[in-house]
Amino acid sequence: MIKRITYLLLVTALLSACSTTKYLPKGEKLYTGGTVKVADKDIKKADAKAISAELKTLIRPQPNAKLLGLRIKLWLYYKTKARKGFIQKFLSKYGEPPVFVSQVNLEKNSSIMQSRLQNESYFQSTVLGDTIGKPKTARAEFTVAAGPAYTIRNVAFPMATDNSLDTAVRGTMKQTLLKVGDKYNLDVIKSERIRIDARLKEEGFFFFAPEQLIIKVDSTIINHQVDLIVSIKPTTSERAREIYTIRNIYVYPNYSLRDTTLKLDQAVPYRWYNLIDPRKSVRPFIFANTVLLHPNDTYSRTTHNNSLNRFINLGPYQYVKNRFEDVTPDSPKLDVYYFLTPYKRKSLQLELLGRTTSASYTGSQINLNWKNRNAFKGGELFAVTLFASTDVQVGGQNGGFNVFQYGIQPSVSWPRIIGPFNLKGDNAYIPRTTLTLNYTSVVRSKLYSLNSFSGSFGYQFKTSPHKLNELNLLEITYVKPRNVSQLYTDSINNPNNRNPALKHVIDPQFTWGPSYAYTYDNTTEDYRTNSIFYRGKLSLSNNIYGLLTGADTLAGKDKKFLGTTFNQYAKLETELRFFHKLGVGSKIAARVLVGLGLPYGNSTILPYNQQFFIGGPNSLRGFRARSLGPGTVDASSLNGGFIADQSGDIKLEANLEYRTRLFSIVYGALFADAGNVWNAKTHQAGGTFGPNFLSQMAVDAGFGLRFDATVLVLRTDLGFPLITPYTNSNGSRSVPLNFNNAILNIAIGYPF
Numbered sequence: 001m002i003k004r005i006t007y008l009l010l011v012t013a014l015l016s017a018c019s020t021t022k023y024l025p026k027g028e029k030l031y032t033g034g035t036v037k038v039a040d041k042d043i044k045k046a047d048a049k050a051i052s053a054e055l056k057t058l059i060r061p062q063p064n065a066k067l068l069g070l071r072i073k074l075w076l077y078y079k080t081k082a083r084k085g086f087i088q089k090f091l092s093k094y095g096e097p098p099v100f101v102s103q104v105n106l107e108k109n110s111s112i113m114q115s116r117l118q119n120e121s122y123f124q125s126t127v128l129g130d131t132i133g134k135p136k137t138a139r140a141e142f143t144v145a146a147g148p149a150y151t152i153r154n155v156a157f158p159m160a161t162d163n164s165l166d167t168a169v170r171g172t173m174k175q176t177l178l179k180v181g182d183k184y185n186l187d188v189i190k191s192e193r194i195r196i197d198a199r200l201k202e203e204g205f206f207f208f209a210p211e212q213l214i215i216k217v218d219s220t221i222i223n224h225q226v227d228l229i230v231s232i233k234p235t236t237s238e239r240a241r242e243i244y245t246i247r248n249i250y251v252y253p254n255y256s257l258r259d260t261t262l263k264l265d266q267a268v269p270y271r272w273y274n275l276i277d278p279r280k281s282v283r284p285f286i287f288a289n290t291v292l293l294h295p296n297d298t299y300s301r302t303t304h305n306n307s308l309n310r311f312i313n314l315g316p317y318q319y320v321k322n323r324f325e326d327v328t329p330d331s332p333k334l335d336v337y338y339f340l341t342p343y344k345r346k347s348l349q350l351e352l353l354g355r356t357t358s359a360s361y362t363g364s365q366i367n368l369n370w371k372n373r374n375a376f377k378g379g380e381l382f383a384v385t386l387f388a389s390t391d392v393q394v395g396g397q398n399g400g401f402n403v404f405q406y407g408i409q410p411s412v413s414w415p416r417i418i419g420p421f422n423l424k425g426d427n428a429y430i431p432r433t434t435l436t437l438n439y440t441s442v443v444r445s446k447l448y449s450l451n452s453f454s455g456s457f458g459y460q461f462k463t464s465p466h467k468l469n470e471l472n473l474l475e476i477t478y479v480k481p482r483n484v485s486q487l488y489t490d491s492i493n494n495p496n497n498r499n500p501a502l503k504h505v506i507d508p509q510f511t512w513g514p515s516y517a518y519t520y521d522n523t524t525e526d527y528r529t530n531s532i533f534y535r536g537k538l539s540l541s542n543n544i545y546g547l548l549t550g551a552d553t554l555a556g557k558d559k560k561f562l563g564t565t566f567n568q569y570a571k572l573e574t575e576l577r578f579f580h581k582l583g584v585g586s587k588i589a590a591r592v593l594v595g596l597g598l599p600y601g602n603s604t605i606l607p608y609n610q611q612f613f614i615g616g617p618n619s620l621r622g623f624r625a626r627s628l629g630p631g632t633v634d635a636s637s638l639n640g641g642f643i644a645d646q647s648g649d650i651k652l653e654a655n656l657e658y659r660t661r662l663f664s665i666v667y668g669a670l671f672a673d674a675g676n677v678w679n680a681k682t683h684q685a686g687g688t689f690g691p692n693f694l695s696q697m698a699v700d701a702g703f704g705l706r707f708d709a710t711v712l713v714l715r716t717d718l719g720f721p722l723i724t725p726y727t728n729s730n731g732s733r734s735v736p737l738n739f740n741n742a743i744l745n746i747a748i749g750y751p752f
Contacts (some may be wrong), residue, residue, distance in 0.1 A: 001537035006334070007337060011098050011477060013150075013406065015599070017736075020064075020071050020075050020078060020098070021137065023078045023098075023138040023662075024136060026097070026101075027099045027103045027133075028098075028101075028102060028490050029100065029102075029136060029137055029138040029140075029141075030064070030098055030099070030101070030136060030137045031061070031063050031100055031101040031102065031103065031104060031138060031139070032063050032137045032138065032139045033062075033139055033140070034056065034059040034064040034104070034109075034139060034140035034141065034142065035056070035058075035139065035140070035141050035142070036051070036052040036055045036059075036113075036141075036142045036144060037052070037058045037142070037143050037144065038051050038052055038142065038144045038146060039143050039144065039145055040144070040145050040146045040147065041618055042148070042552075044145055047149075048146075051117070051118055051144065052144075055113045055116065055117075055127075055142065055144065057117060058109070058112050058372070059104075059109055059140065059142070059493050060104075060109065061099050061103055061104065062099070062283060063099055063184070064096055064098060064099050064691065065096065067391060067663050068201060068663075069092060073094060073095055073096035074095070074096050074097075074098055075096040076091050076092070076094055076096075076524070077092075077095030077096050077097055077098070078095075079095075080092035080095055081165065083096075095528075098563050101131055101138040101139075101140070102567075103138075104131070106129030106130065106131070106138050106140065106142075107129070108128045109129055109140070109142065109384070110127040110128060110142060111127075113126045113127040113142060113144070114126060117144070117146060119185065119186035119187065120183065120184075120185050120186070120187075121149040121150045121151070121184040121185060122136065122147055122148075122149055122150075123147070123150055123184075123219060124146075124147030124148065125144065125145060125146045125147050125245050125641045126144075126145045127142055127143070127144050127145075128142065128143050129141070129142045129143075130142075130143075148223060148224040149183050149184075150183070150219060150224045150226050151181055151182065151183055151184065151185045151224065151225055151226070151424070152178060152179065152180050152181065152182050152183075152184060152225070152226055152227075152228060152559075153180065153225035153226065153227055154180065154227045154228070154402050154653075155176060155178045155179075155227075155228045155230070156178065156227070156228070156229045156230065157169060157170045157172075157173045157176075157230045158170050158230065158232065160721070163241075164241070164243060165200075165205065165232060165236075165241045166232065168199075168200055168203055169196060169201075169206065169213075169230065169232065172195070172196050172199045172200075175199075176192060176195075177191055177192045178215075178228055178230075184217070184226050189215050189228075189571050190210075190278070192230075193210040193211075193213045193214065193215065194210050195532075196210070196213060196230075197210040197213070198210060198301065200370050201299075201300070202261065202300050202301060202302060203298065203300075203605060204242075204243035204244050204245065204298040204299045204300075204332075205242070206244040206299045206324065206334065207237070207239045207240045207242070207244075207326075208219060208236075208240045208241075209240070210329070211233075211643040212230070212232060212233050212235075212236040212240055213230065213231075213233070214230075214231055214233050215228055215230050215231075215305065216228070216229040216230065216231065216698075216751070224245045225718070235694075238334075240328070241298075242332035243298060244298070244299045244326075244332045244333065244334050244735045245296055245297060245299065245332065245333055246293050246294065246295050246296065246297045246299060246333070246334055246336060247295060247332070247333040247334060247335050248274065248295065248326065248327075248336070249261070249272065249273040249274060249291060249293060249294075249295065249335075249336045249338075250264070250267060250273070250274045250276055250335070250336065250337050250338070251273055251274070251275055251276070251291065251338045251340070252276050252277070252337070252338065252339045252340060253275065253277050253281055253282045253285055253286075253287075253317075253340050253461050254277055254279055254281045254340070254342060255321070255339040255340055255341050256341060256477070259339075261339070262276075262417070263276050263278070263615070263707035264276070265327040265667070267301055268284065270284035270285070271288065271294055271353060272294045273287060273291045273303065274292070275287075278378075279341070279512070281374070281377065282316075282374065282377050282378070282379070283377045283378050284324065285378070286377070286378050286379045286415075287311075287613055287701070288416075288710065289415065289416055289431075289604075290307060290308060290310040290314055290430070291307060291338070292306055292307045292310070292313050292426050293307060293336060299324075299334060303426065304322075304332045304561045305428065306426060306427055306428040307338075308320055308322055308664035309428035309429070310430050311338060311340060311427070312748045313415075313428075313429065313430050314379050314415050315373060315374070315379055315380075315381050315413070315415055316343060316345075316373045316374040316379055317340045317341060317342055317343070318341050318342065318343045319340070319341040320339070320340055320341075321338075321340075321341075322336070322337065322338055322340040323336075323339070324336055324337075324372045325337070329488055329621055342373070342374070343373050344372060344373075345373050346370075346371065346372050346373075347370070347371045347373075347629070348368070348369070348371075349369040349370075349371075350366070350367070350368055350369075351365075351366065351367040351368075351369065352364070352365075352366055352496055353365045353366075360526075362391065362392055363389055363390045363391030363392055363403075364389065364390060365387060365388070365389035366387065366388050366389070367385055367386070367387045368386040368630070369383065369384075369385050370383065370384045370385075375412070378414070378415075378416075379414070379415040379416075380412060380413065380414050380415070381411075381412070381413045382410075382411075382412050383410070383412075384408065384409070384410045384411075385408070385409045385410075385411075386408050386502055387403075387405070387406065387408075387409070388405065388406040388407075389404070389405045389406075390402065390403070390404050390405075391403040391404075391405075392464055394419075397476045397651075401444055401445055401446055401447055402444070402445045403442065403443070403444050403445075404442075404443040404444075404445070405441065405442050405443070406440075406441050407438065407439045407440035407441060407452075408438075408439050409436065409437065409438045409439075410436075410437050410458065411434065411435065411436040411437070412434070412435045413432055413434045413435075414432065414433040414434075415430045415431075415432055415435070416430070416431065416432075416433065417431050417433055417459060417461075417559070418433040419433070419459075419473070421459070423461060425457075425461075425463070427462070427463065427464065427533070428465075429461065429462035429463075431459060431461035432459065432460045432461070433457075433458070433709075434456070434457070434460065435436045435455075435457050436455060436456050436457075437454070437455045438452075438453070438454045438455065439451075439452070439453055440454075441627075442462070442687065444718075446484060446485055446487055446488075447484075447485050447487065447488045448481055448482075448484045448485060448488050448505075449481070449482045449483045450477070450479055450480065450481055450482060451480050451482050452477070452478070452479045452725075453476075453478045453479075454475075454476060454477045454478070454611075455474075455475075455476045456472050456474065456475045456476070456654075457472065457473055457474050458470065458471050458472030458473050458474070458475075458514075458515075459472075459473075461469045461723055466520050466521055466522045467518070467519070467520055467582060468519040468521075469516075469517075469519075470515075470516070470517040470519075471514075471515075471516050472514060472515045472516075474513070474514060475509070475510045475511070475512075475513060475514070475515055475608075476512050476708070477509060477512075477609060478508075478509070478510050478564070479508065479509040479510075479607075479608075479609060480483055480508050480509075481506040481508070484506055487730070488502070488506070488657055489594055495613075498626050501645075501646060501647065501684070503646075503727070504522050504605065504608050504647075505608050506563060507608065508565065509567060509607035509608060509609060510565065510567060510607075511541040511542070511566070511567045511569075511607055512541060512542050512545075512561070512566065513539065513540040513541040513542060513543060514538070514539075514540055515537060515538065515539040515540070516538050517536065517537035518533065518534075518535070518537075519533075519534065519535045520532070520533070520534045520535075521534075522532045523577070523579060528581075529581050530577050530578070530580050530581075531578075531579045532576065532577060532579070533575075533576070533577040534574075534576050534577075535573075535574070535575045536572070536573065536574045536575075536586075537572070537573045537574075538570075538571070538572055538573075539570075539571040539572075539573075539644045540569075540570055540571075540655050541564045541566075541567050541568055541569050541570075541571075541610075542567065542568045542602065543568065543570065545561065545566070546559065546566070546568040546601040546602050547601070551568060551601040551602035552565075552601060552602075553601070553603065553604060554604065554685075558602060559602055559679065565602065565611075566602055567599070567602065567603045567605055567606070567607045568600060568601040568602040568603045569597055569598060569599045569603055569607075569610070570597075570598075570601065571595075571596070571597040571598070571606065571610060571670060572594075572595070572596045573595045573596075574593070574594045574595075575591065575592070575593050575594075576591065576592045577589070577591045577752055578590045578591075579748055581672070584661075585660060585661030585667075586658075586659065586660035586661065587658075587659050587660075588656075588657070588658055588659075589651075589655075589656075589657045589658075589659060589750075589752065590654075590655065590657070591654070591655040591674070591752045592653070593651060593652070593653040593654075594651070594652060594653075595612045595648040595650065595651035595652075596649075596650055596651075596680075596681055597610065597611070597612070597650065597680060599649060599680060599681065603681050604647060604681050604683060605666075605679060605681065606649045606680075608647065611647035611648060611649060612647060612648055612649070612651035612677045613625075613626040613645060613646070613700075614626070614628050614629060614646075614651060614653060614675050614676060614677050614679065615627045615628045615646075615698075616745070617715075617717065617745035617747040617751065618747065618751045618752070619653065619655075619673070619675070619699070619751075620673040620674070620675055620698055620700055620719070620724065621671065621700060621704075621717045621719030621743065621751070622673065622698075622699075622700020622701065622702060622719030622721040622742075622743055623698060623700060623719070623721055623743065624721050624743065625645075626645035626646055626647070627645075628646055628675075628677065628698050628725060629644060629646045629647070629648050629676050629687065629725065630646065630647070630676075630678050630679045630683075630684060630687030630688075631648075631676065631677075631678045631679070631684075631686045631687040631688060631689070631696055631725065632678050632686040632687070632696055632726045632727075633646065633684060633685075633686050633687045633725075633726065634716055634724075634726040637729055646677070646680050647677060647679075648676075648677030648678045648687065649678065649679050649680035649689075649690070649735055650678045650679070650689045651675070651676075651677045651678075651679055652675050652676060652693070652697070653673070653674070653675030653749065654672065654673070654674050654675060655672070655673045655674075655752060656671065656672050656673075657669050657670070657671040657672075657751070658670045658671070659706070662705075664682035665707055665708050665709055665710075666705060666706070667705070667706040667707075668703070668704070668705055668706075669704045669705070669706060670701075670702075670703050671701065671702055671703070671717065671719075672699070672700070672701040673699070673700050673701075673719070674697050674698065674699045674700075675697060675698060676693070676696055676697050676698055676725050678690075678693065678696075686726075697723070697725065698719075698721070698723060698724055698725050699722045699723040700719045700720060700722055701719070701720055701722060702717055702718045702719035702720050702742070703717075703718060704716050704717035704718060704745075706750065712747065712748070713748065713749050713750060714746075715745075715746070715747045715748070715749065715750065715751070716744070716745065716746055717744075717745040717747075717751070718742050718743070718744055718745075719742065719743045719745060720735075720737055720741060720742050720743075721735040721736070721741055721743070722735055723735065725726075
């Protein structure tokens with residue numbers, strides 16, 4: 001590590017010695033950037049600072065980029081200018097030509113800044129530019145005299161009259177962006193015109209446009225105030241003043257560019273829309289969830305856009321083109337046309353993947369995906385996936401025990417609700433019904449092999465861009481061991497140091513019940529200072545059946561279903577993520593995970609595939625994956641030959657991370673993690689959840705790098721364990737802070 005740091009310092013010193021100014025042409029100076037100084041003493045310091053920061057972004061051209069104070073791109077430009085060798089030609093792509101001070105047009109920059117100030121209430125502003133030079137470099141300095149800011153005294157809208165357009169515009173007044181007392185701002189005025197137009201589009205003014213609104217400004221008012229008068233341009237056409245309703249709706253589900261006629265004589269009516277589909281490619285009901293406009297409805301842009309989104313999300317269609325036609329000169333009506341271009345109905349795809357898992361396994365997977373879009377002519381997607389994978393654990397406690405998996409997963413997705421429920425809505429999202437089946441064979445070399453069968457039937461529906469609901473009426477999982485090696489059996493039965501977790505892995509598992517999950521996510525909206533992600537899920541297994549049969553394993557009343565002992569439990573999972581922007585390129589990220597599983601009746605512990613795990617690159621990064629818990633159990637002290645992944649019925653975890661951009665695509669992070677898992681009932685000594693759970697939390701901290709190329713994020717985290725849930729050899733839970741105890745995590749994507 002010391003050698004690497006020394007090498008980096010030597011390279012930095014070498015680059016800094018290679019000055020780029022010695023290559024400048026005679027009479028030229030290197031441009032080093034511009035500054036903006038607000039000279040008006042009547043401007044508040046906060047306003048002056050904001051003006052200076054904003055105007056600085058307008059200065060053109062930008063100076064040569066720096067990295068750690070060095071103009072490396074400029075240095076590369078000069079060093080590779082001849083482009084003689086292969087390496088020079090390659091590096092020349094990253095070079096950047098010099099920016100000279102002679103390229104800076106002071107007058108043009110000043111004019112642009114002055115226009116911006118006038119658009120933001122400083123009508124009397126002036127900007128003067130000058131250059132300040134050194135022997136080989138120079139910078140630009142702009143001095144701003146902003147003058148007084150003009151504020152809004154009064155806003156006037158058209159009076160309500162017999163004219164429906166004047167009345168409609170006045171009806172938008174309560175939501176106006178133009179507030180009395182605010183500073184005049186041209187961008188806000190433009191936004192106000194767009195806002196009014198958007199509202200008018202909801203009330204049927206199909207042909208109206210923002211440009212047909214005029215907002216007059218009277219700046220002759222005393223005390224640096226303005227009056228704003230909102231009105232409709234006299235040149236606005238009669239068509240733009242009319243409220244339009246819908247007449248006929250036509251859907252073309254098999255459209256191509258070769259189609260040049262509307263074929264209205266072949267239209268087949270179905271409920272409120274007409275289908276033009278000579279090839280009978282779909283059943284007419286397929287669009288009942290997508291055509292949201294109805295005959296005689298007043299045109300609404302929201303309903304129009306929601307219909308388009310639903311057509312796109314339906315599944316079978318690659319392109320959707322929409323057209324409205326003004327059809328009745330004597331009364332304002334529109335005919336609506338939807339032209340749909342389908343995907344190829346059947347497709348076959350081969351995927352070769354590299355992957356890492358939460359247990360620090362690294363390996364490869366091959367998937368063969370077959371899809372049949374519009375399988376039953378109702379927009380259904382029928383898919384079958386064949387898969388096989390191999391994984392090797394890197395940095396875990398089970399090196400050498402590789403995992404092989406293969407299986408098949410068929411599924412059907414319907415773009416509607418199938419069943420007794422009638423979920424209606426007019427938003428942009430189509431509810432879906434999904435049926436999924438899965439068979440997986442898991443082979444852990446030298447240890448055991450399992451057969452896993454699972455299936456689910458349920459619904460997915462969004463109520464807003466941020467809210468997703470997932471209701472599975474039935475989830476079934478059946479896992480049964482196929483082969484168990486003598487090595488694994490001996491590890492379970494080792495009388496010197498028993499590990500109950502080993503047997504739990506290969507116990508037959510049969511779960512059967514519903515689940516519901518709710519997700520709220522606004523983290524995709526980059527403009528937010530604070531954003532959150534929340535997901536909660538409730539799962540049940542054999543609750544009613546277990547109660548009816550009187551299952552009580554503690555009383556010796558084990559019950560079976562179809563000859564197999566079933567699992568009975570209730571399980572709650574919650575995850576909350578919070579993100580706070582500190583500035584450009586930096587943020588605070590926090591996460592809290594709480595998982596609670598309550599086995600009862602026919603079970604004393606959750607089935608292995610439903611338990612919680614902790615530790616690893618996406619969890620507590622100072623500890624090996626799945627190596628912690630339950631409670632104060634020290635897995636490393638269980639010398640049964642093979643160490644099982646540690647798990648529990650209850651999980652608490654918290655993560656805190658500071659992220660900041662260092663340069664280019666490289667981001668740095670400082671993090672701290674805490675958490676553990678426990679059993680809900682006595683199952684393993686020291687592993688049961690109790691009132692002293694906080695004293696059993698593991699804690700770590702560390703730092704890392706993220707290489708964020710947008711489409712792919714490569715992450716490296718170096719985590720240092722600080723506190724363990726168990727006491728170590730010296731009787732303490734504290735861990736010395738040194739590199740010998742550190743865990744290096746390499747993963748794809750952010751931890752949360």
